Amino acid sequence: MGLPHTVETSANVKRKRVSEDSPGRTHQSQLQQRRIKLLDSRKQLPIWQRQKDIRDALRDNDVLILSGETGSGKSTQVPQFFLDQPWCGFPGKIAVTQPRRVAAISLARRVAEEMGTPLGSSSPASKVGYSVRFDESTSPSTRIKFLTEGMLLQEMLRDASLSQYKCVIVDEVHERSVNIDLILGFLKQLQTRRKDLKVVVMSATADADSLQRFFAAQLLENTRHDSKSVPNDSQTDGEAEVDADDAPWHGFDDEDQQSSSNIATCHVEGRQYPVITRYLDSPTEDTIEASLHRIFQIHCKEPTPGDLLVFMTGQEAIQSLQKLVEEYALGLTTDYPKMLVLPLFAALPQAAQQLIFQPAPRNTRKVILTTNIAETSVTVPGVRFVVDTGKAKVKQFRNRIGLDSLLVKQISRSSADQRKGRAGREAAGQCYRLYTEEAYKSLDKDSTPEVLRCDLSQAVLTMKARGVGDVLRFPLLTPPPKEAMEKALLQLCELGALDEHGNISPIGRKIARLPLTPALGRVIIEAATPETDCLVEVIDIVACLSVEHIFLAIDTEEGREKASVARRQLLRRQGDHLTYLAAVQAYAAEQSDRRRWADDHMISHRAMQSVMDVRQQLTAQCRQAKLFTTQEAHPATDEATQERIVKCFLRGFSSNVARACPDGSYKTFAGNQTVAIHPSSVLFGRKVEAIIYNQFVYTNKAYARDVSVVQLRWLEEALDGMA
Numbered sequence: 001m002g003l004p005h006t007v008e009t010s011a012n013v014k015r016k017r018v019s020e021d022s023p024g025r026t027h028q029s030q031l032q033q034r035r036i037k038l039l040d041s042r043k044q045l046p047i048w049q050r051q052k053d054i055r056d057a058l059r060d061n062d063v064l065i066l067s068g069e070t071g072s073g074k075s076t077q078v079p080q081f082f083l084d085q086p087w088c089g090f091p092g093k094i095a096v097t098q099p100r101r102v103a104a105i106s107l108a109r110r111v112a113e114e115m116g117t118p119l120g121s122s123s124p125a126s127k128v129g130y131s132v133r134f135d136e137s138t139s140p141s142t143r144i145k146f147l148t149e150g151m152l153l154q155e156m157l158r159d160a161s162l163s164q165y166k167c168v169i170v171d172e173v174h175e176r177s178v179n180i181d182l183i184l185g186f187l188k189q190l191q192t193r194r195k196d197l198k199v200v201v202m203s204a205t206a207d208a209d210s211l212q213r214f215f216a217a218q219l220l221e222n223t224r225h226d227s228k229s230v231p232n233d234s235q236t237d238g239e240a241e242v243d244a245d246d247a248p249w250h251g252f253d254d255e256d257q258q259s260s261s262n263i264a265t266c267h268v269e270g271r272q273y274p275v276i277t278r279y280l281d282s283p284t285e286d287t288i289e290a291s292l293h294r295i296f297q298i299h300c301k302e303p304t305p306g307d308l309l310v311f312m313t314g315q316e317a318i319q320s321l322q323k324l325v326e327e328y329a330l331g332l333t334t335d336y337p338k339m340l341v342l343p344l345f346a347a348l349p350q351a352a353q354q355l356i357f358q359p360a361p362r363n364t365r366k367v368i369l370t371t372n373i374a375e376t377s378v379t380v381p382g383v384r385f386v387v388d389t390g391k392a393k394v395k396q397f398r399n400r401i402g403l404d405s406l407l408v409k410q411i412s413r414s415s416a417d418q419r420k421g422r423a424g425r426e427a428a429g430q431c432y433r434l435y436t437e438e439a440y441k442s443l444d445k446d447s448t449p450e451v452l453r454c455d456l457s458q459a460v461l462t463m464k465a466r467g468v469g470d471v472l473r474f475p476l477l478t479p480p481p482k483e484a485m486e487k488a489l490l491q492l493c494e495l496g497a498l499d500e501h502g503n504i505s506p507i508g509r510k511i512a513r514l515p516l517t518p519a520l521g522r523v524i525i526e527a528a529t530p531e532t533d534c535l536v537e538v539i540d541i542v543a544c545l546s547v548e549h550i551f552l553a554i555d556t557e558e559g560r561e562k563a564s565v566a567r568r569q570l571l572r573r574q575g576d577h578l579t580y581l582a583a584v585q586a587y588a589a590e591q592s593d594r595r596r597w598a599d600d601h602m603i604s605h606r607a608m609q610s611v612m613d614v615r616q617q618l619t620a621q622c623r624q625a626k627l628f629t630t631q632e633a634h635p636a637t638d639e640a641t642q643e644r645i646v647k648c649f650l651r652g653f654s655s656n657v658a659r660a661c662p663d664g665s666y667k668t669f670a671g672n673q674t675v676a677i678h679p680s681s682v683l684f685g686r687k688v689e690a691i692i693y694n695q696f697v698y699t700n701k702a703y704a705r706d707v708s709v710v711q712l713r714w715l716e717e718a719l720d721g722m723a
């Protein structure tokens with residue numbers, strides 16, 4: 001007679017336990033097998049031979065400036081070299097900053113694999129994690145954390161001393177974004193009061209001499225310190241108190257070159273695989289046509305596997321080229337491999353960005369069309385060919401209109417070298433430059449630091465929120481013109497982020513905690529006031545402004561007519577902001593098939609998924625900051641609410657207003673510049689009293705994007721409110 005079901009023999013229990021444990025154990029052993037396999041390739045990297053020098057250099061010094069060719073192994077290996085160092089202690093963490101989230105996430109994934117540990121929050125035992133805007137994936141055991149520069153600056157708001165880190169590695173320092181320059185300044189200050197903090201600065205192409213001078217120069221002892229502004233760990237609601245342990249802030253004196261830190265430099269020679277560079281014989285104007293030609297030439301001539309990475313200027317160029325490549329690929333005979341075209345740009349949702357890392361299916365070549373976001377730190381497995389158009393969209397401050405705008409510009413030689421470096425990472429590669437060799441030689445050596453070409457209001461607010469009293473004396477690697485700093489201070493005063501003494505206000509502190517520009521942050525704060533009370537709606541609109549365009553681009557007259565019928569229910573005569581709101585509300589209300597809803601309305605489903613993501617994150621952040629007065633959404637048809645919503649944008653963007661002229665054009669109030677409504681706007685072709693816009697873009701002429709109608713009296717009211 002058998003045993004009743006309820007009684008379990010010890011053998012049964014044991015068998016059951018083994019089978020329950022085995023998935024975890026199998027996973028563990030898979031991780032270890034992968035680690036051992038990768039160890040062989042790590043040992044081939046040029047940097048592997050130099051690990052003792054690198055360890056010794058940082059053991060004996062506070063700062064290490066490390067240069068080495070692209071692909072030599074800096075980003076993946078250097079953090080691992082330090083983990084077992086006595087100065088790093090346990091559980092001392094290492095932060096590694098990256099300019100972009102795609103690099104932060106892919107590096108974290110790779111280093112986790114190399115260490116044989118699960119990634120991020122997937123297991124409490126994971127030793128490698130990442131943190132990017134709207135996505136943090138770490139565990140209690142995280143030792144190495146890859147994070148975007150913006151996220152490190154956010155962490156400094158919660159913990160000015162970065163006390164959880166023993167070492168901060170600033171990677172790709174040659175990019176010289178404002179955030180990198182701010183981080184270098186803060187770290188330099190921090191090392192005066194945290195003697196145990198190590199700093200590593202890395203790049204393939206950085207100017208090591210100027211970095212060395214920067215870290216060697218003494219900080220001034222007597223700079224005014226805005227004591228009220230120093231945040232501390234216990235600060236939760238924006239009303240900061242002085243952290244007693246915080247030594248006064250020190251300014252930076254260019255004249256004084258005495259060393260305050262011990263600094264080591266190290267250069268790693270060599271790269272793993274060669275990359276052949278090819279140029280055009282004569283220049284080309286049409287980069288889309290030239291890229292198309294080159295892509296098919298490579299595809300038809302070169303064997304697979306061998307994926308292609310093509311550097312373009314921006315989302316629109318990428319989408320046009322994608323369409324063309326896909327159309328032409330249909331005409332290829334079956335003698336050729338298939339093509340899988342994948343776009344990559346900053347506004348793409350993370351899941352779509354990560355598709356580029358998946359291996360191409362059999363007999364298929366991946367063709368990745370990217371902006372400069374894949375220029376540094378990224379290894380895309382399978383890529384053997386790089387096509388470089390030599391151009392990028394860059395933010396440039398336009399003095400006449402007092403605004404940042406996006407311009408297409410030639411890249412620098414150092415960017416071109418980084419792009420080339422994306423080939424030849426797993427095997428020998430080729431880089432096709434769609435410009436002549438003479439043009440390459442005439443490029444600027446390095447990109448102009450962002451502090452010299454951008455609106456500095458965010459940078460100044462970042463400093464103020466982290467306790468810098470006199471921002472003009474903050475240690476910046478390249479000091480911007482004094483007027484640019486003053487202009488930023490003025491703008492922040494207008495937004496109410498600084499008080500009349502230049503100290504950060506409670507509003508400024510709230511704005512600094514939001515992952516948005518000061519102007520957009522101000523819009524959110526305005527929407528949260530009890531009188532305005534439209535935060536729910538404004539979050540929806542801000543989410544749309546933070547992702548790729550939600551309306552699919554249409555380039556034919558017929559298509560435009562079709563779109564206006566399909567989107568009729570959503571279009572709002574008041575402009576794009578309320579149209580975006582209508583779209584988000586309708587999409588959110590759709591419960592059965594959102595993809596179909598998006599197709600029916602000629603809206604990008606992918607963009608709407610991102611909107612929903614950002615919306616959720618921003619809502620959570622606003623809730624955390626106690627900004628909600630009510631939780632209720634107002635009906636979008638309520639006219640009073642609609643007016644209040646547009647007025648919120650006016651509070652943040654009062655300088656982005658243009659009035660109609662008799663000849664039908666619009667002229668900006670600031671700078672009296674002619675601006676046209678962008679064809680993508682619902683207001684395109686309409687004439688209204690005045691407009692407000694969120695973006696100023698310059699292609700063949702100056703365009704306002706994301707536009708709404710405003711009444712001039714609202715502007716007067718807004719200006720009165722600011723006075």
Ligand SMILES: Nc1ncnc2c1ncn2[C@@H]1O[C@H](COP(=O)(O)OP(=O)(O)OP(=O)(O)O)[C@@H](O)[C@H]1O
Pocket residue numbers: 045068069070071072073074075076077106110203204272376377378379380381421424425426
């Ligand atoms: N995700 C990955 N998949 C496959 N190989 C990878 C991956 N990440 C890194 N590698 C390998 O490790 C090498 C070193 O990469 P790493 O990013 O550390 O170099 P780097 O010196 O920091 O380069 P860069 O200056 O271009 O950022 C690559 O050339 C590649 O061979």
